[in-house]
Amino acid sequence: MVITLEGRLGSRCLLLSLMFLAAWEAGSGQVHYSVPEEAKHGTFVGRIAQDLGLELAELVPRLFRVASKGRGDLLEVNLQNGILFVNSRIDREELCGRSLECSIHLEVVVERPLQVFHVEVEVKDINDNPPVFRVKEQRVLIYESRLPDSLFPLEGASDEDVGVNSILTYKLSSSEYFTLDVKTNSDDNTQIGLVLRKPLDREDTPEHNLLLMATDRGKPELTGSAQVLVTVMDVNDNAPRFQQSEYEVRIFENSDNGTIVIRLNASDPDEGINQEVSYSFNSFVPPMVIDQFSIDSNSGEIKIRNNLDFEKVKSYKIRIDATDRGHPPMAGHCTVLVKVLDVNDNVPQISLTSLSFPVREDAPLGSVIALISVYDQDAGANGQVTCVLMPHGPFRLVSTFKNYYSLVLDSALDREKLSHYELVVTARDGGSPSLSATASVSVEVADVNDNAPLFAQPEYTVFVKENNPPGRHIFTVSARDSDAQENARVSYSLVERRVGERALSSYVSVHAGSGQVSALQPLDHEELELLQFQVSARDAGEPPLGSTVTLRVFVLDENDNAPALLPPAPGGPGGAVSELVSRSVGAGQVVAKVRAVDADSGYNAWLSYELLPAAGGARSPFRVGLYTGEISTTRALDEADSPRQRLLVLVKDHGEPALMATATVLLSLVDSGQVPKASSRLSSGSASAEAALVDVNVYLIIAICAVSSLLVLSLLLYTALRCSAPPTEGACGPGKPVLVCSSAVGSWSYSQQRRQRVCSGDGPPKTDLMAFSPSLPQGPSSADNPRQPNPDWRYSASLRAGMHSSVHLEEAGILRAGPGGSDQQWPTVSSATPEPEAGEVSPPVGAGVNSNSWTFKYGPGNPKQSGPGELPDKFIIPGSPAIISIRQEPTNSQIDKSDFITFGKKEETKKKKKKKKGNKTQEKKEKGNSTTDNSDQ
Incomplete structure (x- = not known):
């Protein structure tokens, strides 16, 4: 790096150099170079890239450029080697005029990232301008009466260079009458004049032709010359004189026009007309001064003629002549230096x-x-x-x-x-x-892509009826992205997974632009009750951001499966149920049973049995249980009854429209002595079937118990781990029940009997226990008016499996001991039945009644009826309209046992507990009696 500052004096130059160097080292960040004016194209100025700490390889990628306001073509940088060089001719006089300091200020800008450097290139003056006289011939009038040593001012030369190159020396051609006088005033201005060495004689020499030469101190020296023509005149021998040869005046630039700058006064010792003095600008005064100022020839007042402007001209040098009126007139001379003072008249x-x-x-x-x-x-x-x-x-x-x-x-x-x-x-x-x-x-x-699309809620529950047409629109997901343009354009897609043996995309599809979710094929409730999947929303930003939402699609059941009859007992002719009935059986004895199942759920799978009237209108001594399918006698059989009874049983579900099937039951009436053989045959067949089913049920029970134990253990461990952490404020506490969703098939709601909030660290409190119960109208007691469940109710998968299991258990002889034996009476769905042995399930009726309370009553014919408050630990409720389900959430849930649905009224709980011991004792006695009866048969 080259730091060069020139000055006239060596000590001053050294001092300024040290000051600039200290300022640069203090952190100004400016790089200084110097270059002589008139340097040739390509002249080396400095290694600018190296001095600024930039790598050559990054000049082009970072868009390195050099800018100079109004002087952008003088200097240029070679981007290959980072050298600053002269691009075009630099004329210091054109660039800075007469200023001692002349520099080119460069702005070096690099981008990626943006950096700015300031570079100052000092333009050194060379002696390329010779001294120049404004006029090539100067005329001087001198009276012959002038005394020796008289001074006659001459106009000096000007040099556009500065410094040493502008310091001029004058030389006058050889003359015996004149010599040259050179003086330097306070502002370093040089004044020259002719000095008369001896008196002139106009008659001898009327004119003197002299050569005035000006030489500067540059290297090499340059000279300029002008002719001085001296005319000798003879008349007035005293010229006016000023009190001082130079006057200095300071005036503000905002002074009004007409303001007096100075009042001059010159005196002439002559008398008469030779004493009268008039003032005027010297002929050498430039036109710019004449435009700005005016002088009164009589009073000598100099006034402002036009507005001054400090920013244009800071000082004026005015030469004034005071001329008398003698013959010939004589003139005195003085110089007025007007310095203009700045005022704040320019806006930044x-x-x-x-x-x-x-x-x-x-x-x-x-x-x-x-x-x-x-x-x-x-x-x-x-x-x-x-x-x-x-x-x-x-x-x-x-x-x-x-x-x-x-x-x-x-x-x-x-x-x-x-x-x-x-x-x-x-x-x-x-x-x-x-x-x-x-x-x-x-x-x-x-905008940048810093916001992912967001869904209004993390999960949606959708209900779709089965057997929908392919391509049906089932839901529309929508995500909002707060970014702009492409970053906010959201597209949707499925999160692919396996549903059983098939891919999710074979069931549903989502439109990428609108978010419409459509079912690609008819859904089957019997095959798929719940289809849970995720839809992804992704924006078009770079990189793309996305989020997912979970859709829980419940497939609602429709009555599309007719009741299916189970295979008849072995030995039945033509696939009909065939039984041997002793004529000695009494009224109300069960002699046969029709077994049927329905693949649908809820009311669509709730079956009722009806005995079709026999041909001819004869009254049959048998009847069929409305919901059990058990055929029993209405009276004691006699000899008048036909030995072969053909019964047609109509099995019908409760769907809309209802679907039905018919079963044929053949009953052979025999004497009591013939029944044991048949019974032993039936018993042996039933025993083998029972043994096979018992083995299956044992394995099933063991598997269920193992899975249940593992689930309970996992929930307890998860609850302990979650609750061991300090609870977050507002995460636990009682809250109002919130309706989750509702549809034509019922409503999901929180338990109203007792509310328990769930402690969770991942989100708002949730309720684990939910009840799905039908909307039942208020009405009279269920014992008088049977109330059928709504056919749109559907059973949960576990409940339907329980229904099927109960049917198979009855086939194996587990639920009933055989014809004539004591039966286990299970509660049925009807609220009242005509059979005395049937049970009763009474849903809550009327406002203000707890919707989670259900009362189960056993019919009077049930020999094993428990106490009012006692229920078995595990039981199956065929056709029950109430669905109890626990929704598992990915949070730490704490469930109070009181949140589960209770059977029976709360106010009866204490009474039922008191009767529990007595009921158990009575039940043991009844079991003993039942065992005795079975052995007798």
């Missing part, structure tokens, strides 16, 4: 360069957004400018150099909160009163 100027708009919202702190430069033409404090940025926000101004500022990012941006900023830069000078200027900067924030 603001310019914005290198704008980096729009600004990405993820731009790092400290990023340079724009470069701002200010300029004030005034001087001193009037030209000192400070900048302020309003409003105070995510941006701030950083001063990088004198009158240069950088607009940088001060805090993080968020386009979603504010996408546009209107900034105002105010520049104010230090004058009194101060002047200011403002500039507006509009900053747009560019």
Whole structure:
């Protein structure tokens, strides 16, 4: 790096160099070079890339460029080697005029990231301009009466160079009458004049032709010359004289026109007309001075003619002649130096360069957004400018150099909160009163993909009836992205998984643009009750962001399966149920049973049995249980009854429309002595079937118990781990029951008997226990008016499996001991039946009754009826309209046992507990009696 400063004096140059070096080392960041003017194209100036600490390989990628306001073609940088060189002719006089200091200020800008450097290149003067006289011939009038040593001023030469190259020496051609006088005044201006060495004699020599030469001190020296023509005149021998040869005046630039600058006074010792003096501008005064000032020829007052402007001309040098009116007239001379004082009359100027708009919202702190430069033409404090940025926000101004500022990012941006900023830069000078200027900067924030699409809720529950047409629209998901343009364009897709043996995409599809979810094929409730899957929403940003939502599609059952009769007992002719009935059986004895199942759920699978009337209208001595399918006698059989009874049993479900099937039951009436053989045959067949089914049920019970134990153990362990952590504020506590969803088939609601909030660290409290119960109208007691369940009710998978298991258990002889034996009476779905042995299930009726309370009553014919408050630990309720389910959430759930549905009324609980011991004792006695009866048969 080359740091060169020139001066006239060596000590002064050294002092300035040390000062600039100290300022640079203190952190100004400016690089200095020097180059002589008129240097040839390609002249080496400096290794600018190396001095700025930049790598050569990154000049082109980072868009390295050099800018100079109005002087962009003088210097250039070779991007291959990082050398600053002269690009075109540099004329110092054209560039800086007569200023002692002449520099070219360069702005070096590199981007990615944006950096700005300031480089100052000093242009050194060379002696390329010779001294020049404004006029090639100067005429001087001298009276012959002038005494020796009289001085006659001449116009000196001017040199456009500066420094040593502008210091001139004058030389006059040889003359015996004249010599040259050279003086330097206080402002380093040189005045020359002719000095008369001896008296002139006009008659001898009327004219003197002299050669005036001016030589500068440059290397090499350059000279200029002018002719001096001296005319000798004879008349007046005393010229007017001023009190001093030079006057200095200071005046403000805002002075009004007509203001008196100075009043001159010259005196002439002559008398009469030779004493009268008139004032005028010297003929050498330039026209610019004449335009700005005027002089009164009589009074000698110099006044302002046009407005002064300090920024254009800071001082005026005026030569005044005082001429008497003698013959010949004689003149005295003086110089008036007018210095114009600055006033604060210029507003600061603001310019914005290198704008980096729009600004990405993820731009790092400290990023340079724009470069701002200010300029004030005034001087001193009037030209000192400070900048302020309003409003105070995510941006701030950083001063990088004198009158240069950088607009940088001060805090993080968020386009979603504010996408546009209107900034105002105010520049104010230090004058009194101060002047200011403002500039507006509009900053747009560019969006980046920093927001993922969000769904309104994390999970949706959808109900779809089975047997839907292919392509049916079942739901529409919608996600909102707060970004803009491509970053906010959301597309939807399925999260593929396996559903059984098939792919999820074979069941449903989602439209990528609208989010419409459609079923691709008819859904079958018997095959798939719940289809749970996820839909992904992804934006089009880079990189893309996404989120998922869970859809729980419940397939609602329709009555599309007719009742199916179970295979008849072995030995039955033609697939009909065939039984041997003793004529000695009494009224109300069960002699046969029709078994049927329905693949549907809920009311669609609730079967009823009806005995079709016999041909001819004869009254049959048998009847069939409405919901049990058991055929029993209505009276004692006699000899008049036909020995072969053919019964047609109609099996019908409760769907809409109802589907039905018929079963044929053949009963052979035999004497009591013939029954044991048949019975033993039936018993042997039943025993083998019973033994086979018992083995299956044992394995099933063991598997169920193992799975249940594992589930309970997992829930207890998970609950202990979750509750061991400190609970978050507001995560636990009682809350109002919230309706989850409702449809034509019923409603899911929280337990109203007792509310228990769930402690969870992952989200809002949830309820684990939910009850699905039909909307039953208020009415009279269920014992008087049987109330059928709504056919749209569907059973849960576990309940339907229990129904099927009960049927198979009855086939194996587990639920009943055989014809004539004591039967286990299970509660049925009807609220009242005509059979005395049937049970009763009474749902709650009327407002204010707990919807989770159900009362089970056993018929009077049940020999094993328990106490009112006692129920078996595990039981199956065929056709029950109440569905009890526990929804598992991925949270730490704490379930109070009191939240489960209780059977029976609460106020009867204590009474039932008291009767529990007595009922157990009575049940043991009944079991003993039943065993005795079976052995007798």
